[in-house]
Amino acid sequence: MSPPPTLTPVLLLLLLLFTPPLLSHSPSSSSSSAVTFTDSPSIYEWQSARATYYAASDPRDAVGGACGYGDLTKAGFGMATVGLSEALFERGQICGACFEVRCVEDMRWCIPGTSIILTATNFCAPNYGFTAEGGGHCNPPNKHLVLPIEAFEKIAIWKAGNMPVQYRRIKCRKEGGVRFTIDGSSIFISVLISNVAGTGDITAVKIKGSRTGWLPMGRNWGQNWHINADLKNQPLSFEVTSSDGQTVTSYNVAPKNWNFGQTFDGKQFES
Known part of the structure; x- marks a missing residue:
């Protein structure tokens, strides 16, 4: 088998000039440019x-x-x-x-x-x-x-x-801590999160029992978050993230004997 042809210096220079970098992107005139925080x-x-x-x-x-x-x-x-x-x-x-x-x-x-x-x-x-x-x-x-x-x-x-x-x-100013109102039935748990200081609005929630790791919750509607998990007879902790990226973790907010319909106070965001 003959060896591959050797690139001449002129051909190598042309390839370097006209080959686009792998990490760059030049959008066409019909594509929209990315929106950054400073655009709004x-x-x-x-x-x-x-x-x-x-x-x-x-x-x-x-x-x-x-x-x-x-x-x-x-x-x-x-x-x-x-x-x-x-x-x-x-x-x-x-x-x-x-x-x-x-x-x-x-x-x-x-x-x-x-x-x-x-x-x-x-x-x-x-x-x-x-x-x-x-x-x-x-x-x-x-x-x-x-x-x-x-x-x-x-x-x-x-x-x-x-x-x-x-x-x-x-910024919202609130008295007391973030409130967690637990509702649901059996292994379906819904948590209403209220009395939130700082930005006031929530973008992500995680829940943890004493026998589980951190479990992400989904937004059900408004500020009601839900999960399908068996967390009865376990103290509950919550990790709450606001729209500015701040996260507050409240450990063992609800005691082991919590029941549906109860409200518990956790830590609060800075206002």
């Missing part, structure tokens, strides 16, 4: 939206919400809550985040120099029977906030109706 405004900067309010005709109307917190008064939120349109709700991940909201532009209805701190607890569903400009306030791509009238009246006169506002994320 900081979540803690003021951004524009619109806001409306609701008035509960029955006290029971104020209970619950798409984040799963249940009775908002008992959960410690009171009327300082907000429902978010689809463009802001992030499929429930935003639940628990805190916002500062202020009325702008319309000085006839705004209460000057005021703002209010609210926690995301609900979802304003789109109404595709209307256009986004013609009554579908919460339709994409609208950024829309729905406040209890008690909160709305702290920044604007109620007759204003659909108002231009500005909002920004702020």
